[in-house]
Amino acid sequence: MLLSKLDKEGVNYVFxxxxxxxxxxxxxxxxxxxxxxxxxxxxxxxxxxxxxSADGVTPQLLREFGPGDGFGxxxxxxxxMKRQTTLTVLEAGAVWVVPRKVFDSKLRKAPAPAPSLMxxxxxxxxxxxxxxxxxxxxxxxxxxxxxxxxxxxxNVGDAACDLYA
Numbered sequence: 001m002l003l004s005k006l007d008k009e010g011v012n013y014v015f016x017x018x019x020x021x022x023x024x025x026x027x028x029x030x031x032x033x034x035x036x037x038x039x040x041x042x043x044x045x046x047x048x049x050x051x052x053s054a055d056g057v058t059p060q061l062l063r064e065f066g067p068g069d070g071f072g073x074x075x076x077x078x079x080x081m082k083r084q085t086t087l088t089v090l091e092a093g094a095v096w097v098v099p100r101k102v103f104d105s106k107l108r109k110a111p112a113p114a115p116s117l118m119x120x121x122x123x124x125x126x127x128x129x130x131x132x133x134x135x136x137x138x139x140x141x142x143x144x145x146x147x148x149x150x151x152x153x154x155n156v157g158d159a160a161c162d163l164y165a
Contacts, residue, residue, distance in 0.1 A: 017102040020094050023047075027089040029072075034083050036075035038097050042067050045093015049085040051159045059086065060159045067093075076103050117142055124165040 023045055032052060044067050050059035065071050075081045121127060121139045
């Protein structure tokens, strides 16, 4: 998916610039709070993203990843953003490591958000003070979620990973 919008020259540049890194069970690829330097794409193995709970000590599982999944790109969207999660290897395998400079030069461009989603983001009072460019960034990260009556969005004590409006 990361490569879908690139021309052949761009794809070749990304392939030449990435390295295959073998991973071992228990290895930590990155830690919550550190600088984000790379994006990863799993070739094989299993990986988990955790975040520290409110006590600052206990890790909470957010998601597991497997072959074909990418992780670590969110924090590269802003140069000052730190890692939001810790990524640990559950089952040995290998990941392709895409350096920040490659991500910034070839992969960072997100598609334009749908006009209907832009209108929804602009209509949220909490976002009214934001600049138009910030509305675009929010809309690119947002998605519409259909809910059933009585459906639980989150529970007390869950990690705060999403914003609902």
